Amino acid sequence: MPTTSIAVTETPLVLALLRRADDALVLGHRLSEWTGRAPTLEEELALANLALDLIGQARALYQYAGELSGHDEDQLAYLRDAGAYRNCLLVEQPNGDFSRTIVRHVLYTAFIDPFWRATMTSTDATLAAIAARSEKETAYHLRHAGEWLVRLGDGTDESHHRTQDAVDWLWPYVGELFETDAAEQAMIAAGVVPDPTALRDGWDRTVATLLDRATLHRPKDGWMQTGGRHGVHSEHLGTMLAEMQVLQRTYPGARW
Amino acid sequence: MPTETATTLWEVFIRARNGLAHRHVGSVHAADVTLALSAARDVYTRRGEGLSIWVVPSAAITASDPADKDMLFEPAASKIYRHPTFYEVPDEVGNM
Numbered sequence: 476m477p478t479t480s481i482a483v484t485e486t487p488l489v490l491a492l493l494r495r496a497d498d499a500l501v502l503g504h505r506l507s508e509w510t511g512r513a514p515t516l517e518e519e520l521a522l523a524n525l526a527l528d529l530i531g532q533a534r535a536l537y538q539y540a541g542e543l544s545g546h547d548e549d550q551l552a553y554l555r556d557a558g559a560y561r562n563c564l565l566v567e568q569p570n571g572d573f574s575r576t577i578v579r580h581v582l583y584t585a586f587i588d589p590f591w592r593a594t595m596t597s598t599d600a601t602l603a604a605i606a607a608r609s610e611k612e613t614a615y616h617l618r619h620a621g622e623w624l625v626r627l628g629d630g631t632d633e634s635h636h637r638t639q640d641a642v643d644w645l646w647p648y649v650g651e652l653f654e655t656d657a658a659e660q661a662m663i664a665a666g667v668v669p670d671p672t673a674l675r676d677g678w679d680r681t682v683a684t685l686l687d688r689a690t691l692h693r694p695k696d697g698w699m700q701t702g703g704r705h706g707v708h709s710e711h712l713g714t715m716l717a718e719m720q721v722l723q724r725t726y727p728g729a730r731w
Numbered sequence: 732m733p734t735e736t737a738t739t740l741w742e743v744f745i746r747a748r749n750g751l752a753h754r755h756v757g758s759v760h761a762a763d764v765t766l767a768l769s770a771a772r773d774v775y776t777r778r779g780e781g782l783s784i785w786v787v788p789s790a791a792i793t794a795s796d797p798a799d800k801d802m803l804f805e806p807a808a809s810k811i812y813r814h815p816t817f818y819e820v821p822d823e824v825g826n827m
Contacts, residue, residue, distance in 0.1 A: 515738075517759050517770035524773050619769055626762060 477728030481546055481554045487658040489544050490561065491668050492602070493551070494659075494704055496536035497562035500552055501712065502583060503529030504719055505570055514573055521619060525580070528612040535605045553723035557706070557713045564703040565648035567712040574627050574634065575641040580620040582645060585681040586652045586674065588613040593669035602667060621685050628689025635690065642686070643694050650699025652678070741767040742792060743775055744785040753785050761786075 483489065506526035513519035537548035544551075565583055570576045591613055594606035627638040653671045655663065663670045686693050702708065722729060738760040744753035756775050761767035767786040776784070795803060807813070 515760060517761065517774055520777070521770065521773035524777060619773075622765055622769065626766070 478550075479554065479724045479727050480556070481550050483540075483544050483546065483551070483555065483559065485658075486543065487661045488599070488667065489540050490658050491662045492536050492540040492543075494561040494563075496533045496540060496551070497560045498566050498583075498587070499529040499536065500533035501560070501562045501715070502566035502580075503527070503533060504715060505566065505568075506576070506580075508570055509576065518573075522576075525616055525619070528616065532605070532609045532612070535608070539601050539605070549723065553720045557708050557716055559706055560703075560708065560712060560716070561706065562703055562708075562712075563648070563651045564700050564709055565645065565651065567703070567709060567715065568645065568648065569711055571641065571644075572637060574638040575644065577620050577623045577627060578638060578641040578645055580616060581624050581685060582649055582682065583652070584613050584617040584620060585678050585685075586671075588617050589674050589677050590669060590671065593674065597668065598666035617681075624685050624691075625688045628686070628691040638689065639691050642691055646694040646696075647698060647700045650696070651701050651703060654701065654704060656704070738762055739767070740789040741771070741786040742789050743771040744787070745771075745775055745781040746783040747781055749782065753783065756780075758789060759786070 483493070485493065503526045506522050506529065509522045510519065510526075513522055533552070534548055537551045541547050541551055546554075565579060568575075568579060588610060591606040591610035595603055595610060597603040597606060624638065627634045629635070653675050655671060659668070662668045683693060700709075739762065740758055740760055741764075742758050743756050745756050746753045759767060759770040759774055761770045764786065768784060771784050771786050775781070
């Protein structure tokens with residue numbers, strides 16, 4: 476009997492997998508929203524490639540989380556409400572203009588690429604294999620978005636101020652990337668996932684170098700948004716999921 | 732008032748395997764060489780087509796003039812002896 480909603484039993488491992496998978500799916504879906512709207516044909520394909528990389532990573536992670544929790548990948552993607560999504564708030568923020576999409580991608584991939592590299596030595600062999608594949612993709616993401624950041628920031632007056640606005644606007648969302656909680660600590664202690672706080676210095680250096688090349692300034696670390704890892708999201712995720720999930724929830728179990 | 736200027740056009744060459752030559756596959760628009768390589772990768776190697784990419788500014792290519800077609804190419808048409816089709820190939824050789 477097809478269902479329209481699932482509840483997932485979140486062991487620390489399942490939760491750790493969902494946090495990574497939801498990041499990838501939500502950001503991948505956001506990038507896919509550029510299809511048909513990108514500034515140039517070349518960038519249209521580039522953004523679609525990035526989106527497909529992320530959705531592929533999400534699939535691998537959902538398959539593994541599904542084996543552990545008794546669901547399949549589609550159920551995990553389509554049959555959970557926003558409150559059950561574990562992605563960080565940064566990736567669900569709307570695309571805005573091209574500069575905001577690029578800044579969001581730089582801030583996220585400067586974190587996730589080293590995260591996957593560190594996860595390649597995970598004590599969990601399945602997760603280590605997913606990390607090895609994902610890292611090759613996110614390394615390109617960081618390079619591509621980073622090169623655009625430099626050109627937008629160090630471009631025209633218009634592109635410079637739009638990109639600085641995007642950095643300022645998205646900055647309150649970066650703190651959440653480095654958060655941990657008791658469940659995550661257990662996985663870190665078991666060597667399953669790396670400690671994100673240990674990745675902070677590297678992230679700071681990567682972002683500082685790119686902002687410097689882009690002639691942009693780094694905002695001060697002030698109050699940081701939080702909540703996504705526990706299902707407390709901005710209003711943007713609900714609208715995104717409504718569009719993404721409508722078919723499976725209207726016609727449960729539909730296949731094509 | 733239009734504020735956009737034309738972005739540089741680049742010709743893209745891809746080598747599919749070691750030992751093969753780079754082949755022209757198409758062109759991309761990009762502001763500079765780094766973004767041109769990135770665009771070429773994203774547009775032309777999505778299905779595992781390549782091991783190596785060259786990008787060359789289209790403006791750097793010197794092309795023959797189509798109006799010179801007869802002078803350049805017509806003389807070759809009447810010289811069929813330049814094709815290696817006049818040799819008797821012994822049956823024992825099989826397909827060549």
